[in-house]
Amino acid sequence: METWIAVAIFGSIAILGVQLLRVIRKEYTTTQSRKELPLAVITLLVILGGGIVVYDILTLSTDTLTIPTSGIVPQEVGNVEMELYWDIFSQKPVVEVDWGELELPARVNVTFYVRNTGGDYFTSNFTTTGWVLNGSNSGADPVDYFTLSWTFGESSLGPDRQRKVMLTLEVADTLTGVDTFSFDIVITAWEA
Helix, strand or coil, rough: HHHHHHHHHHHHHHHHHHHHHHHCCCCCCHHHHHHHHHHHHHHHHHHHHHHHHHHHHHHHCCEEEEEEEEEEEEEEEEEEEEEEEECEEEEEEEEEEEEEEECCEEEEEEEEEEEEEECCCHHHEEEEEEEEEECCCCCHHHHHEEEECCCCCCCECCCCEEEEEEEEEEECCCCCCCCCEEEEEEEEEECC
């Protein structure tokens, strides 16, 4: 169907182009030919622009994933104590991340605060576990399509201090056959 629409649009443009050439070939001595030229040019530009817009709209291809939440499970090693909050005032604890509805390729950032509530300096890292992919390609390996990174950095976090951290999920545009997915993020803190 899209091919027929493109043929019709470009055919109309060709017909108008021929008409425009006819107007241009006339002598410009008459009032009639002077009025026809601007009208033909404007008509040609409007149809050309409208045709391009219609063709672009009809040929758009998108792929959207609806993604449920994934849990964040803080793990403390040794005498460190860590808490995660959405806000700088430590009033809204992070218990899950909702990645929202994604259009592939996707890159989604969420920002939260890692707070050291213990008495020792610690450093931190994360892993993912419990991946569940739903859809016709549910057996796909998440490593091939998903990348998760964060900005905690290498430096340690001192007692009663907090650090703003951005967690970034990237999903490749080659992912097909997966309608929804979920996974757990395990954030581990250990004494520095």
